[in-house]
Amino acid sequence: MIKKLLSCIGILLFSILLAGGFVAWQSYHFWFQSPTKDAETVLYTVEAGAGFSSIADDLAEQHIINSKNWFKFYTIINGTASDLKAGVFELKPGMSYSDIMKTLMVAPNSEEVSITFPEGYTVKQMGELVAEKFNITPEEWSVMTGVNSPLNNHNFVLTAQKPAGVDLEGYLFPDTYRFFVEATAEDIVEVMLDTMENRLVDTGAFNSDFKFQSEISNLHELLTTASILEREVRTSQDIPQVADIIYKRLKIGMPLQMDSTVNYFTGNNTPSISLADRDIESPYNTYLNTGLPPGPISNPGIDSLKAAVSPKTNDYYYFLTDAKGEVFYGVTFDQHITNKNKYLK
Structure with a gap:
């Protein structure tokens, strides 16, 4: 009996030592x-x-x-x-x-860098600014903002229903940011995506159930509309008016005929495009194609986002912007031609 008890005690002690050894090893x-x-x-x-x-x-x-x-x-x-x-x-x-x-537990001596992205900049222009401030190459920026961006699975990008064939143009909110000097392209793009999502919430683009609510079908189309507004008109008074013109044209199947969309694929930045440019085949050519282009043409600021969400109802179907940025409206095509002859000399 005593031997059996001692044997059990020995086994127990061995198990304890074994467990202790395992914990020590871990x-x-x-x-x-x-x-x-x-x-x-x-x-x-x-x-x-x-x-x-x-x-x-x-x-x-x-x-x-x-x-x-x-x-x-x-x-x-x-x-x-x-x-x-x-x-x-x-x-x-x-x-x-x-x-x-x-x-x-020790705060790093990491320098912060301030960078400002102007409203209406393209992802390419943003990448050029980033390359000046950070150790990030244009190639790294292009990968992170491109068609196959690793951030395509970002919640905002998925919610927006971005088509597979377009990049993150229009998804990066233009603003002044501060990043650590060691920041990567992914760090910067992710923060800008988060900011764009938050700004859209501020505009009322979502209801309490976080469902998209607007005159168009999804967030990607809203960003596309806002990006066109950003490049077409300058003032916060005109942007909501032109937003309504865009929506009316979409509703009746009328070509948008926005010079900014043509400038996007030609790489030009002219207030009035040439007749030759209008005939260039491109899905972004809103003279040859009806509906919105495949994706945004710039990264829109808050005024353009607000206007795309809440356009100002009006009777106009036409508008033009002169060299000073003043906008002239027309209900009919004849009125538009009159304005064109008068203000675009």
Whole structure:
């Protein structure tokens, strides 16, 4: 009986030692391990106000840590979860939890860069500004904003129902931003997508169920309309009027005949296009094709977005803009020709 009892105690002690050894191995493996050999440094961004749980989840998704649960457990034991700083940090997959926390607890000496994107700029023009301020090549920008952008699965892009064959033109909100100097093309484009989504919510483009509500069928068409408005007229008084003209023409199947859409594919920036340009075959040629072009022709600002959502009802079907930016309207084609002969000499 005593031998049996001693045997059971021995087995129990062995199990305890085995479990303790496993925990110790796990602690060493997860808490004190060295960076993976030949692992590339990752620039990891902690946004201001980011919660620790979301940071742990993100570190695991990026394979910087092996277990988010062990990482959370480690920080609970050490009481360091609330000490993380915002900024851009250099991390390596396989870093020990101790080293990761030491890194994230010291605010980086990262310089912030301010960049202003004018309203109506194309993604190409935006990319040229980005290349001047950041270590981002035009090719990297083109990939991130192109037809096959990795951000095509962004919630806003999916909600907008962007067609597969068009890029992110029109989806980036033009504004003044501040980014860390180490920011990538993805960092910048993602923030601009988020901002465009938020600005559209502000315009009333969505109802309480976050369903699109407007005179056109989806957000992509709204962005396309707003981008044309941005390039056609200048003042906040005229933009809603021209928005109504666009919608009326769409409703009756009348070609939009917008010079800005022709300038988009020719690369010109002239207030009045040539007759030869009007005959160039392109899906963006709104003289030869009815309906909206396949996608936006610029990145619209807030006034154009508001006008596309809430046009100002009027009787006009025609308008023109003179060299000074003044807009003249006509109900009939004859009135339009009269205005053209009078104001576009």
